[in-house]
Amino acid sequence: MxxxxxxxxxxxxxxxxxxxxxxxxxxxxxPGKVTxxxxxxxxxxxxxxxxxxxxxxxxxxxxxxxxxxxxxxPGFEAGEGVEITSLPERFLTGIRxxxxxxxxxxxxxxxxxxxxxxxxxxxxxxxxxxxAVRKRALQLLEMFDISRHAPARVDLLSGGxxxxxxxxxxxxxxxxxxxxxxxxxxxxxxxSREFMAIVGSFKKEGKAILIASHDPLVYDADLADSVVxxxxxxxxxxxxxx
Amino acid sequence: MNRYLERHRNIADFALSSLMxxxxxxxxxxxxxxxxxxxxxxxxxxIHALKHEAALILKDAPDMVVQRLVAGRQDLIPAGYGDKIAxxxxxxxxxxxxxxxxxxxxxxxxxxMMTAELQGPEPEKIIIGNGVARVRRLAxxxxxxxxxxxxxxxxxxxxxxxxxxxEIAASxxxxxxxxxxxxxxxxPAKEATDLAVKVRNPSEISTVAAKIVKQLPDARPILKSxxxxxxxxxxxxxxxxxxxxxxxxxxxxxxFAWDKATGLSAEERKEIGILKSIGWETADVLxxxxxxxxxxxxxAFLSGVILAYxxxxxxSASLFxxxxxxxxVLYPEFRLTPAVDAYQLAVLFFLTVLxxxxxxxxxxxxAATVDPDAAMRS
Numbered sequence: 001m002x003x004x005x006x007x008x009x010x011x012x013x014x015x016x017x018x019x020x021x022x023x024x025x026x027x028x029x030x031p032g033k034v035t036x037x038x039x040x041x042x043x044x045x046x047x048x049x050x051x052x053x054x055x056x057x058x059x060x061x062x063x064x065x066x067x068x069x070x071x072x073x074p075g076f077e078a079g080e081g082v083e084i085t086s087l088p089e090r091f092l093t094g095i096r097x098x099x100x101x102x103x104x105x106x107x108x109x110x111x112x113x114x115x116x117x118x119x120x121x122x123x124x125x126x127x128x129x130x131x132a133v134r135k136r137a138l139q140l141l142e143m144f145d146i147s148r149h150a151p152a153r154v155d156l157l158s159g160g161x162x163x164x165x166x167x168x169x170x171x172x173x174x175x176x177x178x179x180x181x182x183x184x185x186x187x188x189x190x191x192s193r194e195f196m197a198i199v200g201s202f203k204k205e206g207k208a209i210l211i212a213s214h215d216p217l218v219y220d221a222d223l224a225d226s227v228v229x230x231x232x233x234x235x236x237x238x239x240x241x242x
Numbered sequence: 243m244n245r246y247l248e249r250h251r252n253i254a255d256f257a258l259s260s261l262m263x264x265x266x267x268x269x270x271x272x273x274x275x276x277x278x279x280x281x282x283x284x285x286x287x288x289i290h291a292l293k294h295e296a297a298l299i300l301k302d303a304p305d306m307v308v309q310r311l312v313a314g315r316q317d318l319i320p321a322g323y324g325d326k327i328a329x330x331x332x333x334x335x336x337x338x339x340x341x342x343x344x345x346x347x348x349x350x351x352x353x354x355m356m357t358a359e360l361q362g363p364e365p366e367k368i369i370i371g372n373g374v375a376r377v378r379r380l381a382x383x384x385x386x387x388x389x390x391x392x393x394x395x396x397x398x399x400x401x402x403x404x405x406x407x408x409e410i411a412a413s414x415x416x417x418x419x420x421x422x423x424x425x426x427x428x429x430p431a432k433e434a435t436d437l438a439v440k441v442r443n444p445s446e447i448s449t450v451a452a453k454i455v456k457q458l459p460d461a462r463p464i465l466k467s468x469x470x471x472x473x474x475x476x477x478x479x480x481x482x483x484x485x486x487x488x489x490x491x492x493x494x495x496x497x498f499a500w501d502k503a504t505g506l507s508a509e510e511r512k513e514i515g516i517l518k519s520i521g522w523e524t525a526d527v528l529x530x531x532x533x534x535x536x537x538x539x540x541x542a543f544l545s546g547v548i549l550a551y552x553x554x555x556x557x558s559a560s561l562f563x564x565x566x567x568x569x570x571v572l573y574p575e576f577r578l579t580p581a582v583d584a585y586q587l588a589v590l591f592f593l594t595v596l597x598x599x600x601x602x603x604x605x606x607x608x609a610a611t612v613d614p615d616a617a618m619r620s
């Protein structure tokens with residue numbers, strides 16, 4: 001479970017270009033649920049995702065992670081919640097690596113290297129044996145039906161294939177939360193539906209899914225357990241999608 | 243421990259495939275880098291091997307050579323000087339030496355002429371160095387002509403040619419019998435070019451030299467250590483001259499490498515952002531850049547050093563031998579005995595590998611310390 005309590009985020013604090021992206025946001029995200037952050041551009045969806053995903057720290061407020069395999073985080077015991085707001089970078093990175101899988105709007109694959117290497121990348125710093133990571137990456141590619149492209153450079157893939165590589169990469173460290181930022185923004189309707197079908201399979205596995213999107217195919221989908229409507233850095237409404 | 247090694251292995255593995263992506267840039271960098279290391283290492287190897295060779299040759303040299311000075315210039319030394327020196331306590335042996343130079347107008351070369359008491363040639367015969375044999379196209383049994391002091395022609399038969407191994411020291415040598423030497427140059431009897439002196443106890447050499455000067459004020463003793471020092475200075479000067487010229491090349495390389503290594507492209511910055519956003523720590527990114535820098539600089543260092551070793555010890559430093567060996571008609575052709583100074587190699591390593599590796603890490607460190615959410619927003 002992820003709990004946010006009065007979280008705010010201000011960029012360039014004290015400078016002439018100071019700007020507050022999030023104001024006093026409180027939210028709870030349960031395990032095995034699909035939560036959709038809906039709102040126009042500039043509403044603070046991506047900022048909220050980066051804070052939850054330990055990519056940045058809030059300016060004020062607290063973010064707690066509970067029952068998310070925190071025992072595997074260095075320095076924490078089983079059952080204990082982790083208050084990530086004040087953790088040093090090394091711990092944040094460790095949590096980001098093991099608890100979260102990211103699917104970016106532009107997929108952010110590393111160009112020039114193979115599909116297989118892209119999928120394996122998040123596992124490299126963990127020190128897990130190379131062969132084990134490779135085996136798992138191949139299984140993921142097989143699962144998404146792109147194993148034939150494993151030795152190919154990512155630059156040569158189609159949009160749908162790139163998306164599936166990005167999803168496989170997000171799963172390589174077996175995270176309990178999947179964070180996706182506008183995942184269907186660059187996909188046609190067919191590929192967007194395919195993506196939502198994959199999200200459905202994650203949900204069945206008990207993973208929490210957090211998606212920022214202003215695509216009706218996402219926030220109107222039956223899969224969505226709750227939709228959080230955002231505007232100007234604040235939550236306007238939050239509740240069950242149905 | 244295993245996880246630690248695996249982490250290094252994984253990141254090093256990715257560093258290599260990362261380098262392969264920018265083949266053109268990295269191969270050109272590697273080539274220029276290797277060339278710079280090759281040239282500097284060649285000079286260092288060559289100078290060190292020559293010094294080593296000179297030291298080996300001088301090992302059997304007399305402890306001291308005594309010359310006679312007239313008006314500040316070297317003159318012939320009377321045999322009586324030798325008797326006086328032999329009577330000084332501590333002197334074990336005094337040998338008069340006859341030597342000089344002969345200019346061969348036919349080939350424009352200078353020969354070193356000398357006599358040898360032990361294993362010297364028979365009268366009217368000579369032993370010649372490889373260089374002399376080469377320029378005059380002579381072999382054992384051939385006749386060599388010399389123009390004597392009075393213009394008359396003197397014919398001497400080649401008894402043998404000195405072995406190839408001695409070429410560095412004896413390339414231009416003509417060894418003849420004492421009688422032929424005196425006849426050829428009209429060299430006065432009971433006089434010598436100089437005296438070779440051996441001293442029983444090496445720590446007494448300078449005391450003996452002082453006694454010689456006291457007894458024979460016009461004598462000039464030259465100690466073996468002084469000769470060694472002179473050789474060292476000459477080789478250092480030649481090497482230094484080359485290195486000054488190379489400094490320009492090195493400087494150009496540093497500017498080139500700095501430009502290539504420090505200028506992180508927008509693509510590289512974006513990649514660092516992606517790596518951070520998918521769970522890489524700043525330390526992991528730095529490790530990646532460290533392995534990339536090390537792969538380039540270590541490969542260039544090793545290839546440069548190996549090529550330089552081959553160039554100096556198998557091809558006799560053929561690329562810059564005129565500058566390093568001096569200017570002469572009689573270039574010795576020889577292979578140097580491999581002699582490498584570990585200290586010099588270590589200095590070369592620290593001056594090439596470490597600076598390059600650090601110049602690649604610093605800009606990456608700056609890029610890697612930004613918040614990973616930059617990738618999310620790109």
